Amino acid sequence: MLRYTLRRLLGAIPTVLLVIVLAFIMVRAAPGGPFDAERALSPDVEANIARYYNLDESLPRQFFRYLGGVLQGDLGPSYRYRDTTVSELIADHLPVSMMIGGMAMLLAIIVGVALGIMAALNRTAITDRVVMGFAMLGISVPVFVLAPVFMLFLSVKLQWLPAGWSSTPGPSKYVLPVISLALPQIAYIARLSRASLIDVLSSDFIRTARAQGLSQGSIVRYHALKPAMLPVLSYMGPAIAVILTGSVVIEEIFGIPGVGQFFVRGALNRDYTLVLGIVIFYAVLIVLLNLIVDLLYGLIDPRIRARR
């Protein structure tokens, strides 16, 4: 288990490196720079700033200088937010992003799995149709459509929930962002766990359990649930990535001061170090969370455990 974990961590190094290289190239390929403003700076000032931030060096040199910093845990200073490092920005604004992302994930798993099981066990009944119809809708409608519609109806028209973030003190401000973020995931997980449970229920060992006179409830609880949850668990890796990207949109729409919002602003302002820092942070986060998912996989499936 320990050897497997170490091997996986070593294997992730090229992935993260590739992400850094690509992000570096792409951010630099965008036209403009961090210190372009509406009013042009004098050439002297521009050269001074460039020298201060080492932007006058060749791109490869800049890259290796940056990489050297990253390896030492230094994501560099933000170009836009003066006197603030990227690490500080992430540390300050991460908790609210994590809160929303984590709650959305939890909600998606609990509600998605429950709906999936209900649908799988009532395949001919109306439950299945309703759940699957809802799931189809949830997958088809993107977050950036869903969130404003929610806001319009639930906050503005009905005034059930707050629309603003900074003006609301209580936890009620979390409700809409979390639901908007979770809904597509609920839909996807419901479909996934439905299909998986139906598949498991048709396997030979379930036939054996039926031949042993076990009731439908016992069969699901003791024989089918564990194997049926494996595909859901595998989906957790990609789901984390989707939630993270989704949070970028959600934070912008609801005006939440999270990492996602800074990411968007950083990209628009060509705040190179901020964009790169968040990309690297998220890449490492996704790699780690995927590793955790794979380790959990081994806990559920004894055959995989044996192979490690």
Next chain:
Amino acid sequence: MSLLEVDTLSVRYPGVVAVDGLTFSIDRGESLGLVGESGSGKTQTAMAIMGLLPADAEVEGDIRVDGRSLLSLDDAALNRVRALEISMVFQDPMQALNPFVRIGDQIARILLEHRLAAGDDASGKVVDMLDRVGLPDPERQYRAYPHQLSGGMRQRAMIAAALITDPALLIADEPTTALDVTVQAQILDLLEELRDDTALLLITHDLGVVAGHCERMLVLDRGRKLEEGPTRTLFVSPDHPHTRTMIDAAPRLGARQPPDPRMSETILIADQVDVIYPEDQLQAVHSTDLILKAGETLALVGESGSGKSSLVRAILGLVTPAAGDVEFDGIALPPDVRRRKPADLKRMSMVFQDPVGSLNPQMRVRDIVGEPIGSSRHSSVSATLARVGLDDSFSDRYPHQLSGGQAQRVAIARAIITQPRVLVCDEAVAALDGTVRQQIIDLLMSIQRETGLAIIFIAHDLAIVEGLSHRVMVMYLGRPVEIATARDLFSRPGHPYTRALVDAVPEPDPLSNKYSFVRGETPSPIAPPLGCAFHPRCEHAIARCRVELPKPREVDNRTIACHRYEELRTEVESSPN
């Protein structure tokens, strides 16, 4: 009143009649064999009795246990009947046991569900049952997962699960078909020993199994009962010609004379081949030689883990051997198939076990057969199809439109269209019904007579091998233990393992009471025993066998790897029979 009464039972699916007006009964403690080829409706009958048919099945007639109709029961009542009165053993224990749940917990669940025991009492009962079915160290096996057990041990656990409620009727659906030959006999014996007054409905395609284990038998054909009666009577004087054909087609030793050995030049040599799978940390083949002569059939026999398939894959270049050479016509071939020249590839081809599965489902027969020569329109495609007994009407069909036998003919056509000199048949007839099997074997033999093709025939069933092979090589745990002409090998098996294989063939004759079988199962190739790999199962093993690996020696026209061959030879010859 009988224990089980099946009364004009019909099972229909849209467009198909699986069981057609079947009537039979089983008394308490009786054993009935339900025999038929694939598609005869025997499993459908069992599923109907258990109430396990799929939703689109339409059931007519009646099934009664102790006079009570099962078809009108509600789920709760049916569940009680399933566990407490009828239980079932399935074909493939790997599939039929839950891979995610410990063996003991799966069995204990039955007791808990039906409130037959609770807590420690339940686990105690399960451990006792595991002990009774012969699982060594039952407390430890209780906590094992199915994949940690060997095939035979898994089937023993399955039997433990079936008998733990002490049911009145046990249905066993091909309980030994997925197991190794030497394990088959053990499992059948165990069923016989443990069932006491439990009645047995044994479903099988293997007449040898029925002959040795059932008082009565019932022959099914396309969903209908052909005939029913005491097993002995039916074997001696069956009323129906189809029963006769099935009995005659059942593989039995001594039924067919092995062909004369071929005296021809050697075309293929495998020299000191090692096959290692580093991923699985095991060595599948240990410094093994193989010699194949032009026009001969060499049978490669052994159970799972014997290394027979790995050896052949190394010869074909499908796995790269860790050591050793493969020579064709005296010229060494590159070990990796991707580095072999097209001309080399055309000289060897292969036919696989699963006839339909080994054909691309999206290709027509004509394209499948024409693929190796790069043209499906070539005249040789229809000529080759004709050679394997398929007329032109087959060339536009897809694999799923073929029967098992027809699909295997297509696979043979694809293999011989390049006019190879060596054909490898990997369990090529194992998945076919008795009557079809013999047709395919006859076809292979006639192609060999015409073209001088050399055949490597991998099989686990000695009775099939006997009639078609010139020479036989028996392998055990990655090494050859005996190589001899089929005549010598079958008239006088030299190695104790060869003898065990011969003894394990179920005789399709109710009067034969041959009942000796080797104990244990093939150990895992990950940790093979020291000395002679067979010694833990060998009744003749002495101290030397436990420490010293027997080298293959040339004695009496055969190659044999047994320290005690000479002593045992005289022992066998001086014994009264």
